[in-house]
Amino acid sequence: MKACVLGAGSWGTALAAVLVWNGWDVTVWARRAEVAEDITVRHRNERYLPGADLPPQLTATADPAEALAGASLVVLAVPSGAIAETLPLIRSLPDHVLVVHAVKGFVRPDNLRVSAWLEREIPGMERRLAVLSGPSHAEEVIRQMPTTVVVASASRQVAERAQDALMTDRFRVYTQADVIGVELGGALKNIIALGAGLAEGLGLGDNTRAALMTRGLAEITRLGVALGASPLTFSGLAGIGDLIVTCTSEHSRNHRAGRLLAKGLRLPEVLDAIGMAVEGVNATFAAEQLARRSGVEMPITQAIARVLTGDISPAEGIELLMTRGKNHEMEDIGAQPLTAEFRLP
Incomplete structure (x- = not known):
């Protein structure tokens, strides 16, 4: 062994x-x-x-x-x-x-x-x-x-x-x-953890963090289903489970990176300060491109991408999300099988 x-x-x-x-x-x-x-x-x-x-x-x-x-x-x-x-x-x-x-x-x-x-x-x-x-x-x-x-x-x-x-x-x-769903859940939750860190760094409260996590899970699921995942996977350990721990824990490098960005550090300075891989950064840009290619709406991811590039400030990112047009909470996430079956023995 x-x-x-x-x-x-x-x-x-x-x-x-x-x-x-x-x-x-x-x-x-x-x-x-x-x-x-x-x-x-x-x-x-x-x-x-x-x-x-x-x-x-x-x-x-x-x-x-x-x-x-x-x-x-x-x-x-x-x-x-x-x-x-x-x-x-x-x-x-x-x-x-x-x-x-x-x-x-x-x-x-x-x-x-x-x-x-x-x-x-x-x-x-x-x-x-x-x-x-x-x-x-x-x-x-x-x-x-x-x-x-x-x-x-x-x-x-x-x-x-x-x-x-x-x-x-x-x-x-x-x-x-569901290999696709498990992989996507693990990668995409890091983006939302960046957002949760940004919100905490701005001094915002539990309401904001809960909103980011809940709406973040919705857009993770939308992209996941568009790429072939089962929506149920995102209600499990690789979805909401990993999302909760990464958005709330002091151990999360992505959450820490968001806090530092909110304090005014630029992205290269943040990465130097943390000294280890912050997977949410590359994941943000990858997800933004995948969403555009798939025709999927991911407003949180798009706002965080603009913060990472310095196009807008963290506070402007929050404002951008809060002033979006009206919407229904239960968006259609696409017709997809509820479970994934093993294809190989």
């Missing part, structure tokens, strides 16, 4: 710990040799998970070939902006290796979901690929606080293999067939 986690950020490190707790022999691939040494020698990852104790059995290396050697499970947990460099590594894997990706973002410039990109680049990948998402801050997972997530795959067998690999008494894993 050898596993490799590609990515030594907070999320990759936490997932590696979950696998260790579940009996796997785990090696993490870290791009920085000092991070690999910190994990292996000191059982810490002070750069990405400061103060957290890691399982002593967990090892890391800056050599990807060493990390992947003998692995029957590979977890992809790099930022979406760095995913292209992992393609040769994934492509080199034997066909029996299960790949679980936990990347909550889009692959630019084509704005593809990660699974769609992998399947385009590696024929047959959907037969061994699962997607992991849900409300799961790494800072709490590493402390073994009860957490529930979902794994989605076109194949029931693959989804259940991923479930068995990751499920512990503190990390509960559900299965799903």
